[in-house]
Amino acid sequence: xxSLELSRSPLRSRRxxxxxxxxxxxxxxxxPTYNERENLPLIVWLLVKSFSESGxxxxxxxxxxxxxxxxxxxxxxxxxxxxxxxxxxxPREKKxxxxxxxxxxxxxxxxxxxxxxxxxxxxxxxxxxxxIRKQKEGNFDIVSGTRYKGNGGVYGWDLKRKIISRGAxxxxxxxxRPGASDLTGSFRLYRKEVLQKLIEKCVSKxxxxxxxxxxxxxxxxxxxxxxxxxxxDRVYGESKLGGNEIVSFLKGLLTLFATT
Amino acid sequence: xxxxxxxxxxxxILGSTWAALTMGALGLELxxxxxxxLWPLPACxxxxxxxxxxxxxxxxVATFHECEDAVCKLQDQILxxxxxxxxxxxxx
Numbered sequence: 001x002x003s004l005e006l007s008r009s010p011l012r013s014r015r016x017x018x019x020x021x022x023x024x025x026x027x028x029x030x031x032p033t034y035n036e037r038e039n040l041p042l043i044v045w046l047l048v049k050s051f052s053e054s055g056x057x058x059x060x061x062x063x064x065x066x067x068x069x070x071x072x073x074x075x076x077x078x079x080x081x082x083x084x085x086x087x088x089x090x091p092r093e094k095k096x097x098x099x100x101x102x103x104x105x106x107x108x109x110x111x112x113x114x115x116x117x118x119x120x121x122x123x124x125x126x127x128x129x130x131x132i133r134k135q136k137e138g139n140f141d142i143v144s145g146t147r148y149k150g151n152g153g154v155y156g157w158d159l160k161r162k163i164i165s166r167g168a169x170x171x172x173x174x175x176x177r178p179g180a181s182d183l184t185g186s187f188r189l190y191r192k193e194v195l196q197k198l199i200e201k202c203v204s205k206x207x208x209x210x211x212x213x214x215x216x217x218x219x220x221x222x223x224x225x226x227x228x229x230x231x232x233d234r235v236y237g238e239s240k241l242g243g244n245e246i247v248s249f250l251k252g253l254l255t256l257f258a259t260t
Numbered sequence: 261x262x263x264x265x266x267x268x269x270x271x272x273i274l275g276s277t278w279a280a281l282t283m284g285a286l287g288l289e290l291x292x293x294x295x296x297x298l299w300p301l302p303a304c305x306x307x308x309x310x311x312x313x314x315x316x317x318x319x320x321v322a323t324f325h326e327c328e329d330a331v332c333k334l335q336d337q338i339l340x341x342x343x344x345x346x347x348x349x350x351x352x
Contacts, residue, residue: 038352041342041350041352042337045344045345046337074350077349077350077351080349081349121338124330148320151325152325153324153326153327154324154325154326154327155326155327155331156331157324162321163321166320166324167317169320170313170316170320175263176263230327232327232330232334256263257262257264258262258263258264259262
């Protein structure tokens with residue numbers, strides 16, 4: 001699968017990537033969950049399979065926000081099956097938002113790289129070894145999955161959704177010139193210290209939070225690589241993109257345009 | 261400088277240049293052929309930009325890659341995962 005170079009030469013000198021004490025890189029996957037009782041075992045199984053087959057040192061941090069459907073019970077079973085060194089449960093009492101979930105997860109993560117992704121199977125863990133390879137190839141601070149370049153793509157979107165998605169991306173590229181093709185994507189690999197720094201600086205929520213992370217990263221001269229990914233939208237027949245989301249996206253976009 | 265500021269500066273510079281040239285403020289006597297082109301230029305640029313936007317978005321929508329094979333593989337893996345996890349003692 002072709003992967004794309006989008007780094008600029010950094011203005012500050014590159015330091016060597018940090019490794020943890022064993023001298024080996026470790027990758028912590030942060031999985032914020034809310035009502036993912038059915039998907040969580042599947043995504044964990046796929047993650048374990050991808051990492052094991054590639055011989056990568058990993059852990060999975062599950063941050064459940066008090067799901068009423070029993071997600072936490074399933075997470076506890078997974079911890080028993082795979083071991084508490086590989087599955088870390090760090091739940092919270094109630095739904096508190098993505099940014100704070102990442103902060104909470106990172107406080108317990110022992111890896112030097114953090115992978116963020118959706119827990120609903122729209123992102124496939126098979127791309128993670130490619131993210132890692134891409135990161136090493138360019139010594140990138142961030143590697144972002146993109147649906148809009150190379151053979152990245154989607155499944156399960158109707159025409160209206162595609163038009164909105166491409167239209168929004170077009171406007172975003174014109175206004176923000178972000179140096180990344182997929183700004184609202186949430187399948188990314190970060191150096192741990194980079195993610196910590198960016199979360200401190202970001203103030204938005206939802207789609208716009210993911211956009212702001214990339215925009216702030218560029219402001220701080222972090223380097224960004226991209227890997228084409230496939231995004232499988234399994235929520236058929238349900239429009240996840242209503243008028244409200246579009247309005248709040250536009251508001252967020254204009255705020256970033258005016259303030260960054 | 262914010263992106264908004266960059267846009268405003270750019271528009272201000274282009275706008276004032278256009279205004280100066282079309283109103284002869286710089287004392288330049290441009291031939292009337294030039295004036296005829298210059299006067300509607302902003303409107304033309306706006307229309308061209310709109311066409312460009314429509315064509316670009318239309319092209320990207322039409323060529324938006326659909327990953328059907330990804331879905332088939334995922335379905336198979338879901339079944340495999342379910343069976344393996346049940347074997348390891350997971351009760352769904």
